[in-house]
Ligand SMILES: Nc1nc2c(ncn2[C@@H]2O[C@H](COP(=O)(O)OP(=O)(O)OP(=O)(O)O)[C@@H](O)[C@H]2O)c(=O)[nH]1
């Protein structure tokens with residue numbers, strides 16, 4: 001299978017949950033990040049999909065576990081159970097649909113309810129390639145971002161491959177800084193569980 | 207092989223043409239290897255499996271005014287991958303328009319039903335097999351019975367249904383259950399399997415259709431029994447590696463997506479399991495569930511009204527389900543082609559729990575009288 005997966009050694013493992021309204025482009029973002037491809041007729045996500053991707057930050061090998069959730073309102077109670085052990089959250093909205101931007105509030109409320117307090121949040125305005133159809137201003141978005149103390153607000157396009165990798169690297173960098181300063185000692189590789197309160201995993205290999 | 211198919215097709219036609227339609231045979235034939243064989247036969251048999259007599263149900267008007275229209279379109283627009291890659295784009299466009307109307311027509315007819323992402327995937331299957339005219343009454347019926355629990359406002363009951371998975375697995379592989387519980391992976395990996403009737407994950411359209419033959423003939427919980435068989439079939443793979451949530455989740459997610467899914471074996475095993483461990487035998491949660499007044503219990507109510515008793519209760523009274531006997535039979539009984547055939551008969555008998563309509567239920571008494579002979583080898 002994918003050489004990125006499973007067996008490759010890494011220094012840190014972070015769990016990232018991707019949330020936001022249906023159709024904002026979460027799965028396209030993940031596909032772009034993971035395989036570098038653009039899939040026009042990407043199927044709607046049912047439940048929660050999952051992928052792994054490795055990247056390098058400051059000479060450290062970082063493995064990211066990305067949990068891609070379904071955006072429809074009625075899946076919320078189900079996807080919330082994936083928040084608990086997240087180290088990072090990416091909340092995405094569609095720059096061309098104001099309703100998805102207004103719903104950021106709901107998503108962020110869920111985050112504060114169900115994630116660990118120190119979770120790192122990133123706000124993403126996707127589909128920035130559709131400049132003509134843009135429905136919210138950059139200032140507004142940035143303001144909402146800082147209101148929720150996100151590490152950054154970034155505008156992306158999965159279609160044009162704008163800022164996709166940069167977004168994940170940004171989040172990984174923040175997570176790395178946070179956890180390498182707080183974990184002065186080497187931690188053993190702890191088991192990662194949906195239900196357990198987990199620390200970011202520091203690998204013992206290499 | 208070809209002649210076997212021909213023979214089966216002839217049986218299906220015969221059952222269709224008998225007066226009244228031989229619903230028991232149709233159920234059996236839908237469950238047994240190969241299912242209903244072709245789209246042409248499916249169009250004829252599926253209405254009977256769903257007890258739809260009025261195939262010319264009139265669609266409601268102005269369906270695009272429905273508040274869920276936007277969400278439906280979002281999903282329909284992304285359903286392109288479900289249509290044959292050889293189909294011209296214009297044709298896909300037309301079908302997608304029909305898909306939107308089909309979904310919204312059901313939603314407009316039943317304000318109590320809530321749309322969910324994945325529902326559209328089930329509708330695609332019907333549209334491809336039956337066309338827009340016939341799909342409406344069929345999907346309408348399916349939604350108010352088999353899918354009803356997925357369409358209530360909250361997803362909690364769906365999550366409850368998924369939890370049947372664990373006691374089913376437990377019956378056959380307690381070690382696997384321990385492993386899965388230790389990994390804390392939960393049962394949500396099977397959510398998309400259940401609520402799309404596998405059309406979200408099974409790669410081949412013909413396999414999906416074959417599965418629908420099976421599910422349409424059975425109790426609404428059958429998709430969960432089927433999920434259990436997929437998981438059991440991959441037990442080695444699942445337990446081979448670190449007992450860690452993400453890894454286990456990923457392995458589990460992939461199991462249903464395999465292109466070489468041993469479909470017929472899994473179907474016959476799921477049917478066997480259903481006979482041996484009917485929903486009412488499964489757990490306290492299962493019993494609680496019956497009280498909830500949702501689809502599962504409606505199905506049982508049907509059977510109860512018709513014959514004052516659940517079919518599996520009848521069988522159990524006859525000593526066929528005493529747990530010690532069934533336990534040992536799981537391990538010892540081979541699942542060869544012969545037993546597949548007989549299982550189909552039995553499952554159809556017990557499927558009355560999931561059958562809609564008086565005709566099916568009235569005849570079931572006969573089947574139950576007859577079933578004990580078949581069950582002799584248990
Ligand atoms: N123009 C443009 N379209 C995009 C972009 N990203 C996604 N889309 C389109 O937006 C639609 C939705 O994308 P998905 O990735 O399926 O959305 P999602 O957020 O995963 O939605 P759910 O799975 O339903 O929660 C698709 O039809 C994509 O083609 C983008 O950057 N630019």
Ligand SMILES: [Mg+2]
Nearest residue numbers: 026027044045
């Ligand atoms: Mg998605």
